[in-house]
Amino acid sequence: MKKLINKPENYVDEVLQGMAAAHPETYAIGGATGRMLHRPQPVAQKVGVVSGGGFGHIPVFGGYIGDGLLDACAIGDVFASPDMNPMLESIQFASTGKGVLCIVGNYGGDRMNFDMACEMAAMEDITAVKVVVADDVAAAPPEESEKRRGVAGFVYVTKIAGAAAAAGYDLIQTQNVAQKAADNIRSIGVALTSCTVPQAGKPTFDIADDEIEIGMGIHGEPGVGRSKLTSVDTIADQMIDRLLTDKPVNSGDRVAILVNGLGATPVEELYLMMRRAKARLADLGAELAHIRVGNYATSMEMAGASITLMHLDDELECLLNAGADCPFWRN
Amino acid sequence: MKKLINKPENYVDEVLQGMAAAHPETYAIGGATGRMLHRPQPVAQKVGVVSGGGFGHIPVFGGYIGDGLLDACAIGDVFASPDMNPMLESIQFASTGKGVLCIVGNYGGDRMNFDMACEMAAMEDITAVKVVVADDVAAAPPEESEKRRGVAGFVYVTKIAGAAAAAGYDLIQTQNVAQKAADNIRSIGVALTSCTVPQAGKPTFDIADDEIEIGMGIHGEPGVGRSKLTSVDTIADQMIDRLLTDKPVNSGDRVAILVNGLGATPVEELYLMMRRAKARLADLGAELAHIRVGNYATSMEMAGASITLMHLDDELECLLNAGADCPFWRN
Numbered sequence: 001m002k003k004l005i006n007k008p009e010n011y012v013d014e015v016l017q018g019m020a021a022a023h024p025e026t027y028a029i030g031g032a033t034g035r036m037l038h039r040p041q042p043v044a045q046k047v048g049v050v051s052g053g054g055f056g057h058i059p060v061f062g063g064y065i066g067d068g069l070l071d072a073c074a075i076g077d078v079f080a081s082p083d084m085n086p087m088l089e090s091i092q093f094a095s096t097g098k099g100v101l102c103i104v105g106n107y108g109g110d111r112m113n114f115d116m117a118c119e120m121a122a123m124e125d126i127t128a129v130k131v132v133v134a135d136d137v138a139a140a141p142p143e144e145s146e147k148r149r150g151v152a153g154f155v156y157v158t159k160i161a162g163a164a165a166a167a168g169y170d171l172i173q174t175q176n177v178a179q180k181a182a183d184n185i186r187s188i189g190v191a192l193t194s195c196t197v198p199q200a201g202k203p204t205f206d207i208a209d210d211e212i213e214i215g216m217g218i219h220g221e222p223g224v225g226r227s228k229l230t231s232v233d234t235i236a237d238q239m240i241d242r243l244l245t246d247k248p249v250n251s252g253d254r255v256a257i258l259v260n261g262l263g264a265t266p267v268e269e270l271y272l273m274m275r276r277a278k279a280r281l282a283d284l285g286a287e288l289a290h291i292r293v294g295n296y297a298t299s300m301e302m303a304g305a306s307i308t309l310m311h312l313d314d315e316l317e318c319l320l321n322a323g324a325d326c327p328f329w330r331n
Numbered sequence: 332m333k334k335l336i337n338k339p340e341n342y343v344d345e346v347l348q349g350m351a352a353a354h355p356e357t358y359a360i361g362g363a364t365g366r367m368l369h370r371p372q373p374v375a376q377k378v379g380v381v382s383g384g385g386f387g388h389i390p391v392f393g394g395y396i397g398d399g400l401l402d403a404c405a406i407g408d409v410f411a412s413p414d415m416n417p418m419l420e421s422i423q424f425a426s427t428g429k430g431v432l433c434i435v436g437n438y439g440g441d442r443m444n445f446d447m448a449c450e451m452a453a454m455e456d457i458t459a460v461k462v463v464v465a466d467d468v469a470a471a472p473p474e475e476s477e478k479r480r481g482v483a484g485f486v487y488v489t490k491i492a493g494a495a496a497a498a499g500y501d502l503i504q505t506q507n508v509a510q511k512a513a514d515n516i517r518s519i520g521v522a523l524t525s526c527t528v529p530q531a532g533k534p535t536f537d538i539a540d541d542e543i544e545i546g547m548g549i550h551g552e553p554g555v556g557r558s559k560l561t562s563v564d565t566i567a568d569q570m571i572d573r574l575l576t577d578k579p580v581n582s583g584d585r586v587a588i589l590v591n592g593l594g595a596t597p598v599e600e601l602y603l604m605m606r607r608a609k610a611r612l613a614d615l616g617a618e619l620a621h622i623r624v625g626n627y628a629t630s631m632e633m634a635g636a637s638i639t640l641m642h643l644d645d646e647l648e649c650l651l652n653a654g655a656d657c658p659f660w661r662n
Binding site: 190210278295 | 333334335336337338342345346348349350352353354387389390521523524526540541560562563564566590594595596597598599600601602603604605606609610622624625626629631632634636658661
């Protein structure tokens with residue numbers, strides 16, 4: 001395990017301390033166990049927007065705390081759901097009387113614990129509701145889309161929900177537009193190498209030097225199969241084909257695209273993937289109305305990339321372009 | 332070689348195409364050989380600011396084209412200086428009658444070719460001058476600081492010079508404040524793994540699974556020696572100690588700090604390094620007036636990190652915080 005870390009058991013808390021040290025205007029550590037990351041001050045008179053999930057995916061989840069984004073976030077151990085308590089603390093922090101939207105990746109522990117947290121919040125007369133992100137087309141076929149994992153699509157849902165809340169949407173409106181975003185997002189990833197969970201000390205999975213796995217999840221969950229490493233154009237084509245099969249892109253469609261690095265892949269290679277993806281979508285007559293390239297949803301030092309598409313309407317495009325400010329997203 | 336690329340011989344040009352495809356409002360490809368990256372339109376009535384250097388360090392160099400930053404940049408092959416022509420083309424593009432500042436990393440080929448380009452520009456009545464970035468304290472002792480390599484300090488010099496030009500500084504004033512920035516910057520890096528130049532096809536150097544090299548250059552140049560991988564706190568201390576020995580930080584000093592990833596190191600680990608660096612500098616009574624954490628100057632898929640400090644005065648701090656906009660730096 002070749003990592004720049006201290007003791008593995010302190011990894012999560014020390015990274016949070018580093019984030020708060022680097023960006024004290026954005027991140028503060030709170031909660032009874034220090035696993036609630038939040039803005040320095042809650043924002044009055046708006047719907048609260050929170051999230052939570054396993055650690056090791058920075059900026060997902062807590063990195064997206066900021067203006068027009070999240071108010072607070074529950075932090076789990078590496079690749080493990082937070083328990084209910086920091087989720088409830090996040091809801092309490094973000095609650096200023098207008099209700100709280102919880103953005104939840106489609107993982108069993110995250111969903112169950114957020115359900116409990118929302119019930120506990122209700123006992124305190126805080127209305128908290130969920131939207132579930134399940135964008136990974138490789139995780140299950142369309143007819144079982146409720147089984148799909150949440151991956152980089154979280155970033156778009158967070159941006160949309162945060163912008164809606166900042167614009168004065170009420171709780172139901174915020175939930176509805178976040179759900180609309182989620183329904184319009186599709187992602188697929190490709191892994192070249194594994195990452196290592198610090199407390200495990202060895203790679204999560206083995207993969208040969210000439211192999212890739214298309215559709216692998218951000219925790220190393222199986223994808224749609226191993227294949228030999230080919231050219232980035234070929235790999236991008238395979239990824240785009242799967243996305244288009246799941247939700248076609250037609251001439252005149254306006255689409256947002258995120259080519260996301262998993263942590264160890266150089267941005268140069270992400271631009272190669274974007275080059276091909278844009279050409280493919282342009283051939284279909286689509287307009288790429290919003291483009292991002294970089295490390296937006298990671299798996300520590302996993303090498304690989306994902307492509308996320310979000311079909312836009314005027315409302316989604318407006319909210320996507322609305323002002324937002326955190327160290328990982330600014331516009 | 333496990334990379335998401337097409338043919339190695341097309342790597343540089345295809346990455347540039349991807350950058351221009353992703354960010355057409357920021358980057359355009361020009362020049363006789365397509366190796367001049369530039370803003371879509373020159374900005375009239377200001378000092379031009381350009382750079383150039385070997386490829387494989389994105390966002391360094393061309394990624395920093397944008398408002399309040401560079402106007403144009405010459406692009407070399409991977410880890411190889413561009414030749415004189417795209418440098419001259421960059422100067423010509425950025426020239427709107429007020430002269431052009433060339434920000435040059437302290438590498439022999441880059442310096443020599445920019446010297447020639449400046450001479451050629453003079454024949455066209457364009458005044459072009461240089462500032463050389465030589466911030467790597469591991470590359471040579473203080474008494475031979477002219478032998479030091481330019482590394483992540485380039486980012487600060489570019490930000491300062493770009494802001495000065497945008498603020499209406501004349502050529503000599505822009506050069507002077509860029510030189511003042513360069514004089515106040517110190518960097519040191521640590522490498523955990525090598526990267527692979529696509530056309531070489533194999534790692535630039537070997538390093539054992541339990542070894543690091545402090546002071547290694549961004550092309551794999553030797554540092555101050557190999558050692559066993561220890562804790563990030565210990566490594567950060569060694570790096571900070573070398574920076575402080577070279578240029579002390581005293582109580583009350585205002586300092587900018589950049590903890591930079593070399594490409595394959597997760598941002599979580601960069602935050603651990605920042606955590607320790609900030610604690611060390613706070614112990615000295617310094618104020619960290621500007622903090623950045625992320626991949627700002629890379630070596631493709633090299634794992635490792637660098638720490639850059641810039642001592643600030645009012646002018647440098649003002650220019651550092653002035654508005655700037657490119658995909659890799661916005662404020």
